[in-house]
Amino acid sequence: MSPRIVVTYHVTAEADAIEARAKGIAVEQSVEMPIPAITEQRVLDEVVGEVQDIAELSPGLYRVRVGLASETVAGEAGQLLNMIYGNTSIQPDTVLVDADFPPDVLEAFGGPRHGIQGLRERVGGADRALTCSALKPQGLSTAGLADLAYRFALGGLDYIKDDHGLADQSSAPYDERVPAIAAAVRKAREETGVPTRYIPSLTGDLDRLRAMIRLARDEGLDCAMIQPMIAGFPAFQALVREAPDFAFFTHPTMTGAQRIDPPFLHGTLFRLMGGDAVIYTNHGGRFAFTRDVCVTLGRRATRAWSGLKPAMPVPAGGMTLDRVPEMIECYGRDVMLLIGGGLLLARERLVEETRAFCDHVADLSGAVPAVAE
């Protein structure tokens, strides 16, 4: 008999309606039909979702736990999403907040292949917070982006990523941009001795994603950024399986449309799928996540979890140099600080500003614990 995935939802309902609503979710996320119309006993016993627990969190708000047979997922990432939320995402009363996955699901997806340790080793192994910035804007020429990358790398960053808006536009097509930026970073590395890594952003269908990985590998790269909610979980799963030499950074674009608790989506689900680093919108920037949500997200990404490697939290989205002490205090040294526009504003002083960022992070984060208390 198939093990159960235990999914936790928060449901808004009247007290006299919550039991029926919980049962409704359990049915919707499994057999999706009236129970009396089911003729096969095995389906009734082993496949119909079961309400395992209902707890009132506050008046009118309930935590509902539903057990779903993992055989319905069959080890496929898209189908996992379909089963744990799928149709229920359309209901305005229900938020997906967590899931406990049985061993067969953990094995099928496997989590990060490299994780925090692998990301540290790629850039020299220092046990401190890591640094990252982003190449932008979209519309800039390949030469312009490569020049930016060169200057960021001269400043001594650990990681430099494509902006998620860089796709395959005529202004800087991937096949032209990635070799040029990789070369620019190599040149800077020779000058600085810092093993800066470039992270190209992958876009398009699976054929194109594969071709992009191949080109990146040919350029000596071993990191890539993926947008799971746009590429699709199935494509993400395929890439992680096929490119075990690559560390994957997940980007949060399109994560907001579906009412999934951010710590679960980024810290658990993207990690389960193989995200080695999870980029998310930090509190106090351009986005609305609270500090609590961000701290919880970071801890989910790094917590001990059945032998799955920890994923690196990458808080971002309008961060600035003056936030560095507070961010390190907030997260500890198991964090990668991503500042994009805040560095780009320095314009002709970009190298110096970047260097100040890197020095600041190194100075502050050596002594703090891996995860802040």
Next chain:
Amino acid sequence: MSPRIVVTYHVTAEADAIEARAKGIAVEQSVEMPIPAITEQRVLDEVVGEVQDIAELSPGLYRVRVGLASETVAGEAGQLLNMIYGNTSIQPDTVLVDADFPPDVLEAFGGPRHGIQGLRERVGGADRALTCSALKPQGLSTAGLADLAYRFALGGLDYIKDDHGLADQSSAPYDERVPAIAAAVRKAREETGVPTRYIPSLTGDLDRLRAMIRLARDEGLDCAMIQPMIAGFPAFQALVREAPDFAFFTHPTMTGAQRIDPPFLHGTLFRLMGGDAVIYTNHGGRFAFTRDVCVTLGRRATRAWSGLKPAMPVPAGGMTLDRVPEMIECYGRDVMLLIGGGLLLARERLVEETRAFCDHVADLSGAVPAVAE
């Protein structure tokens, strides 16, 4: 210079903050960096998103129109979603409600290849509302599902689709299920003379999706169901391009509904991508869409739109036989009525109940207008 996609958002804001917020969205959805940090004039002139209009809809609620350069999309479906919503989906104050696409975007995606007329022709061409039901539950054996399909087809349905929970589970793997169901439907067609079509559900990554299409084609099928929010827009785009002989049904799983206006997502965006029929959750069933939302969604799917074929609205989700008159009155005859569990409850009387459904639809929908007034 690139044409602009004009995207409409509904934004909740204070009156003295809306201008800055609108500008923030325009920047987020294009260059995603501080404007003063942009050094290239072409990017400032042609790529930075521009606020075209702000209108107050009610106190604290604004309609904001933003023009985004279509060059940033580069004809790629995932990147289209990334640009029109992407990061802004993470903001709780903004709902994506509409977009006007310039000719280059319409041409790049092309809309339905078959549309309403193609779906009618597949089942005999009668100018009436069409009928559909769903094979379920997941967990049922291939033989059980094929038997159901046989009896549905004996009842004279136009279309029979896989439940979206049927993926590639060991209880009824695709490669075993689809030939068995296709054979069962062929057998019934020979007995009834009704050209019933079977619509298998496609799941997994692009390799698997392609293999599923090939197998379906080998079985003489020419329709398939796709879950755009799970398969990913890039995979959907690839399938529509590569399988012009197939009519595609879109399934609403993971569409969320809270942050992207359903008429836009199903009636415009899925249609633009090539959805020939759009399945959505009808009002008054298990889901919360209002009648207004559903009627608007149906009209978006069928409205005249720059030569793109109309897509067939398929309202579903807890529909029953007694809803047939009201649904036809609501939508007109350009509709496909999908009743799943409501028929399955008939159990041993399934053929008769299905026949009653089909007769009812044929009787009522011949005389109504294509789209209800």
